[in-house]
């Protein structure tokens with residue numbers, strides 16, 4: 152039997168050995184933000200098993216801005232999902248912000264994401280019936296912050312992404328670049344340590360893509376973030392501190408890497 156144990160039992164055994172428990176949180180701040188060792192990921196589908204990684208390794212130091220490039224289907228999104236505790240590894244260990252995320256219950260994973268991860272996707276996934284300000288306030292309200300305070304913090308964040316004159320607009324009343332700015336503000340409003348961005352400029356024209364990328368660079372620096380960006384745009388990737396190519400289940404550093412400035 153390979154049934155998942157009931158949540159309570161798994162919780163009890165976890166507290167004794169899980170590196171995500173408090174003892175592990177005391178790791179020195181100089182440790183890498185991300186340490187992936189021997190990561191394996193296999194999807195089991197009706198048509199058989201699809202193995203994306205067998206022994207993937209990745210270390211990302213705090214403050215790095217890393218680009219991941221690679222062909223469609225290489226597993227870039229899957230890797231980000233595993234780092235952000237949205238998907239589970241099949242084998243190996245994944246430490247993210249000193250938590251062993253390969254090992255969390257779904258409730259722990261949700262709390263971890265809310266606290267540590269800002270996620271931006273190619274499509275903004277803003278809620279259409281709410282204003283920009285309400286969309287940005289949403290993660291704060293979900294955490295129990297009172298409405299007035301959440302709305303004030305959201306307004307500050309819209310200022311940070313240069314949208315203070317669009318607070319009352321609904322997503323349908325914003326341009327693609329503006330929608331992505333709102334999505335960035337929403338991703339960062341809970342002050343996460345890690346920004347995961349999956350083709351954040353993939354749906355934008357070249358000029359707008361460049362502006363959004365510059366905004367990510369600025370927020371990365373001013374908020375002391377560690378950032379991982381998946382992109383098909385090699386010119387934008389080269390502005391990151393490192394460019395990694397995901398190919399045949401392995402990450403290799405490419406020659407082109409900028410200064411991150």
Ligand SMILES: Nc1ncnc2c1ncn2[C@@H]1O[C@H](COP(=O)(O)OP(=O)(O)O)[C@@H](O)[C@H]1O
Nearest residue numbers: 194196201203222223224225226227228229230
């Ligand atoms: N939930 C899933 N179940 C089965 N196969 C999946 C699932 N998610 C992704 N895949 C497959 O895994 C491969 C990698 O997907 P993905 O990580 O989205 O690649 P990329 O982001 O590099 O384009 C693809 O072939 C895709 O079809």
Ligand SMILES: [Mg+2]
Nearest residue numbers: 227228229349
């Ligand atoms: Mg993808």
